[in-house]
Structure formats: C-alpha cells, structure tokens
Amino acid sequence: MAATCFRLIVAIAISRIIFSDASVQRDDENTGRPLKETMPWFRTTDELHQELGDLSSSCNGAVIEMSTESKLNTGSAAGQSVELDVLRIRKSGVHGKVKAMMVFGEHARELITGESALDFVRTLCGNGKYAAKAAEVLDNVQFTIVPNANPVARKLVEQGQYCKRTNEDGVDLNRNWGSEHREPEHWVDGDEMNPGPEGFSEPETTILGNLVESERPDIYLSVHSGAYLLGTPFGFDPKKKGAKLPIDDGGAQTHQRQLLQPWSVPVWEPGSNDWLQEWRMRYRLGG
Numbered sequence: 001m002a003a004t005c006f007r008l009i010v011a012i013a014i015s016r017i018i019f020s021d022a023s024v025q026r027d028d029e030n031t032g033r034p035l036k037e038t039m040p041w042f043r044t045t046d047e048l049h050q051e052l053g054d055l056s057s058s059c060n061g062a063v064i065e066m067s068t069e070s071k072l073n074t075g076s077a078a079g080q081s082v083e084l085d086v087l088r089i090r091k092s093g094v095h096g097k098v099k100a101m102m103v104f105g106e107h108a109r110e111l112i113t114g115e116s117a118l119d120f121v122r123t124l125c126g127n128g129k130y131a132a133k134a135a136e137v138l139d140n141v142q143f144t145i146v147p148n149a150n151p152v153a154r155k156l157v158e159q160g161q162y163c164k165r166t167n168e169d170g171v172d173l174n175r176n177w178g179s180e181h182r183e184p185e186h187w188v189d190g191d192e193m194n195p196g197p198e199g200f201s202e203p204e205t206t207i208l209g210n211l212v213e214s215e216r217p218d219i220y221l222s223v224h225s226g227a228y229l230l231g232t233p234f235g236f237d238p239k240k241k242g243a244k245l246p247i248d249d250g251g252a253q254t255h256q257r258q259l260l261q262p263w264s265v266p267v268w269e270p271g272s273n274d275w276l277q278e279w280r281m282r283y284r285l286g287g
C-alpha cells in the first residue's frame with residue numbers, strides 16, 4: 001500500500017506543478033484494483049466485524065460486550081448511516097479501577113490498524129505470547145475499544161481508493177474534534193486534512209466524543225499508522241500553542257526525536273488528543 005500511495009502522491013505532486021494547484025492535498029482521486037486483488041492479507045471491514053463478533057462469544061481470558069453505535073450523516077453524505085462497533089472488555093468478576101479507551105482506524109487508508117485492533121483483542125482473550133501480561137493488565141484495567149472508527153470510507157479504500165484518509169464527507173476525523181486551533185489552509189473541500197465545517201460535525205466524531213463523555217476513560221489511545229511515533233500533545237494550552245516541531249525534514253528526524261521523547265511531544269496539527277487534553281485524563285496518546 002505504501003508504494004501505491006507514494007506513486008499516487010508523486011503523480012498528484014507533478015499534476016500540482018503542471019496545473020499550479022499547490023494548496024490541496026487531495027485524498028479522493030485515483031483508484032486502483034480492489035484490495036482483495038492486491039493485498040488479500042488485509043481483512044475487510046465486514047471480516048473485521050465478523051471476527052470480532054466471533055471473539056466476543058468465544059473469548060477465554062475476558063468478558064466482551066460488543067455493541068454498535070449508530071448515527072445518521074447530515075453532511076455531504078446526508079442519509080448515510082454510520083455504525084461503529086464498540087467492544088467493552090474486562091476480566092470476569094473484575095471491574096478494573098483504570099479505564100482505557102482505544103480507537104483504531106480514524107483515517108480510512110490506515111488499514112493495518114484494524115489488524116492491530118483484532119490482534120489486541122485476541123491477546124486480551126488469552127491468545128499469543130503476551131497472554132499472561134494481558135491477564136495481569138486486566139486485573140486493573142477495563143477497556144473500551146473502537147476497532148474501526150471510519151468504516152464507510154474504509155470500504156472505499158477496500159474498493160481501491162487507497163489514499164482515502166477522510167470520511168464519507170471528505171472530512172479528516174482527527175481534525176474534527178472541537179473547533180479550536182483550526183488550520184485555515186485546510187478549510188478546503190477535497191483537502192485530506194479538511195477539519196469539516198465545525199467541531200464534531202461528523203457522525204464518527206460525535207459517536208467517539210459521546211463515548212469519551214460517557215466512559216470518562218483514564219487513558220485514551222488513538223492508533224494510527226504511517227509514522228514511528230508515540231506522541232502526546234500540548235492540547236489547547238495557549239502558552240504552548242506555538243510549540244510545533246518542524247516537519248520540513250521529511251519526517252525522519254522528527255520521528256526519531258519523538259521516539260526518544262515519547263511522553264512530551266506536541267502534535268503539530270490539532271487532533272483528538274488535543275481536545276482530550278481538556279479532560280485532564282492521565283494519559284492521552286496517539287501513535
């Protein structure tokens with residue numbers, strides 16, 4: 001997928017030079033063959049849903065309550081129903097003192113995060129080499145897991161739109177948490193970092209925000225792919241809002257610094273973790 005995306009990005013960059021359209025990094029152009037023809041090892045949205053459902057009824061190491069949160073789209077894709085699977089996982093007879101919420105797949109093209117979600121749940125169920133560690137964690141922690149936070153657009157990726165990052169409205173869900181610190185240059189239809197008309201305008205972020213408010217987790221982890229980092233942001237603290245890391249080094253040095261200082265790194269564009277900073281929860285992480 002990385003090579004395909006790279007070729008598409010190069011093609012888009014060249015077309016920008018030719019057509020002098022340097023302002024928008026689009027994610028909805030160019031389509032390829034269906035995912036199952038090119039990278040059959042990735043599970044589809046439907047396969048992930050099915051396997052997580054099977055695990056929920058056969059989990060040995062924990063109790064899993066799997067439900068679906070639904071909301072109707074009222075934006076560009078008005079009428080489209082968005083349904084997010086939610087798994088609440090704890091050890092039988094134990095109500096962990098610590099609540100952890102984990103969200104995977106906010107960005108549609110980051111297919112491997114769905115695999116990570118499935119593998120993590122399998123581990124909590126007592127499978128694999130970290131089963132003993134998972135059992136230990138479950139003595140103190142209960143989990144709320146959203147394994148696929150952008151399912152409608154993910155299906156577009158599965159159909160061959162491999163660079164699709166946004167949701168069905170063309171909104172970057174990780175820039176749609178709240179209305180502060182918006183980057184005006186991205187307020188453009190088609191921009192892959194378009195934050196949407198206002199904070200929580202999208203059904204996916206509305207569902208996730210409501211979950212945060214109802215669950216009030218101590219730990220929030222947003223799982224992404226494509227960069228080697230584990231970062232926690234400065235949030236909306238006005239004293240720190242200018243403290244962005246440079247990103248004009250191609251990423252390599254930035255990521256290296258982030259790995260060396262994983263607990264004190266600002267995220268350079270405001271995302272879900274900045275909004276969550278306001279909740280003063282113990283840990284807010286993206287990686």
Ligand SMILES: [Zn+2]
Nearest residue numbers: 107110224225
């Ligand atoms: Zn992402």
